[in-house]
Amino acid sequence: MTGNVHPQWGAEALWRQLQLLLPGLSVEVLARAESTNTVLLDRARIGGGARDAPITRPGELDNGSAGDPTPLGRRDADVQPCLLVAEQQTRGRGRQGRDWVSSVGASLTFSLALPLAPADWSGLSLAVGLALAEALEPLPPLSDGAAAAPAPRLQLKWPNDLWLVDDPAAAGRGRKLGGILIETVSVGHRRMCVVGVGLNVLPQPVPDFPHGYASLQELQPGIGAPAVLACVAEPLVRALLDFQAHGFSPLVAAYARRDLLRGQAVTTTMADVPSGVADGVDERGALRVLAGGVHLVVSGEVSVRLDTATAE
DSSP states (O other): OEESOOGGGOHHHHHHHHTTTSTTOEEEEESOBSOHHHHHHHHHHHHTTOTTOOOBOGGGOOTTOOOSOOOTTOOGGGGOOEEEEESOBSSOBOGGGOBOOOOTTTEEEEEEEEEOOOSOOTTHHHHHHHHHHHHHSOOOOOOTTOOOOOOOSEEEETTTEEEEOSOTTSTTOOEEEEEEEEEEEEETTEEEEEEEEEEEOSOOOOTTOTTOBOOGGGTSTTOOHHHHHHHHHHHHHHHHHHHHHHOSGGGHHHHHHTBSSTTOEEEESOTTOSEEEEEEEOTTOOEEEESSSEEEEOOTTOOEEETTOSOO
16 A cells, blocks of 8 residues: 555555555655654564664674564564655655755655565665666676676676776776665564665756766656666666575676676775775675785665775
8 A cells, every 4th residue: 555645656556566565564655754664663663562672784783683572462564564765755764974065956855664584684675786787777687608788887896885987998987876775673582674776867966076966867867766776676676676685796797797896906894994995896795805815894874985086
């Protein structure tokens, strides 16, 4: 079922399409919210009887840990999936507590909450980014012996950003197009995963943005936020269900085609690896950094920057 429907978003059509994959799904569109992630996390915690349940990121999870059970009488609806769209986020959050700029009509900001139980959470943000990029800019399938395809314009900056590259031949250069914030909370014996997505749809001035600002209309002129949501929603759901079943390892080759950092000099906030050269990702989505050997960097609270940039 749907709620708070704004007709131009086609929420009922989205619900009919997605509920076949996620039974019990609700689709909601709000004119304004502080943060769609926060709304859905608070609902899960309150409904599960644990208002202070800790919120974690996949990189911080102990695999298989679902926390303590919630009180008796917990309703089944506490873990029902929900797609929540906010036409404007007033306190949108990005990774490591950064603000996310969102304005009516110029941005698409939404979160998808669903119970998820992968064997290994590692690489989830990469799988989400890849699903979004491939929905918005499909590439020909990988095939043995085929000529190398041109580099895509939509590329992925490990671990959770989408960038638009003006000249794919100029490796490592581009502008931020969107970001992903994944958070989880225990509800009973299950873990709710909330996947937050923010995408720049229309050009708009953003002060003090070190990498420059990209919008989807540069890639698809005339596209609007509802059309972007209709384009990415089902691929995102399918990617999450596939990740639950198979993890990140089947996606390594596909990710490599869009890897913005591969072969680029980077700096990190890891004390052991202050700088090096990015060398792709492994089968669990960890970033390989060459610095007197191969070092594996997992997401968590680690920040990785191109060495020519002044900020992430």
